[in-house]
């Protein structure tokens with residue numbers, strides 16, 4: 001999809017990967033709606049013609065209100081980029097609220113947005129749904145079960161959408177980065193051990209570099225977006241030599257986290 005004059009909604013756009021994607025799409029000539037929990041006014045004010053919408057996408061009502069506001073401003077949504085996410089929690093003993101919020105923001109938000117958008121997209125015979133999952137959704141997030149599990153679910157939902165509606169005009173992509181230099185990997189209180197792993201393993205990319213890879217993939221209408229190409233090799237190893245891959249992950253966990 002060429003982005004010129006396209007109506008694009010990006011969630012989690014107040015900073016990090018979402019703001020970089022919004023900026024890059026805006027530079028391509030898209031009409032951009034930037035959304036975040038408390039809006040994305042600071043970024044939007046730098047992008048003429050864009051708007052900022054405050055919405056809690058961790059609820060169905062928040063997703064519906066966001067898409068209603070976007071349609072009111074710019075008409076039908078061409079591309080919805082479900083990028084907002086939370087990285088939190090450690091293991092099955094975490095409080096229920098951590099698991100619930102992880103599922104709401106990292107998984108259900110994608111489903112709620114799709115529920116609101118799909119009827120219009122299928123009627124028009126076109127639409128584009130892109131989600132930000134993570135390399136953790138293809139491999140695993142050492143140190144965080146809630147993040148690992150919900151990002152796998154996000155990848156599964158995107159795959160299912162592509163399989164089910166790909167023949168009816170819907171385009172689907174799924175962004176699966178490893179470490180990116182954003183607030184998420186520096187929030188000790190949130191991703192805890194998972195954040196330690198991300199900071200110590202692999203290349204940390206800048207959000208603007210990720211946005212460049214995303215733009216190319218959306219232009220090419222490619223499903224899997226891997227800003228860290230080595231993730232494809234790890235995925236192949238996981239698929240072909242699962243025991244070896246699990247052993248390597250345990251070793252990495254011992255080296256970085258000491259357990």
Ligand SMILES: NC(=O)c1ccc[n+]([C@@H]2O[C@H](COP(=O)([O-])OP(=O)(O)OC[C@H]3O[C@@H](n4cnc5c(N)ncnc54)[C@H](O)[C@@H]3O)[C@@H](O)[C@H]2O)c1
Nearest residue numbers: 012016017036037056057058083084085134179180182184
């Ligand atoms: N940074 C990384 O290393 C990395 C790696 C892989 C995937 N990701 C994913 O990239 C996406 C963007 O994260 P980021 O790294 O830019 O971190 P970030 O913390 O800068 O961005 C996440 C954004 O989501 C917003 N958000 C959270 N809950 C929300 C809610 N209920 N309603 C509306 N907005 C909400 C936050 O306010 C924040 O602006 C996330 O889905 C994250 O899981 C990040």
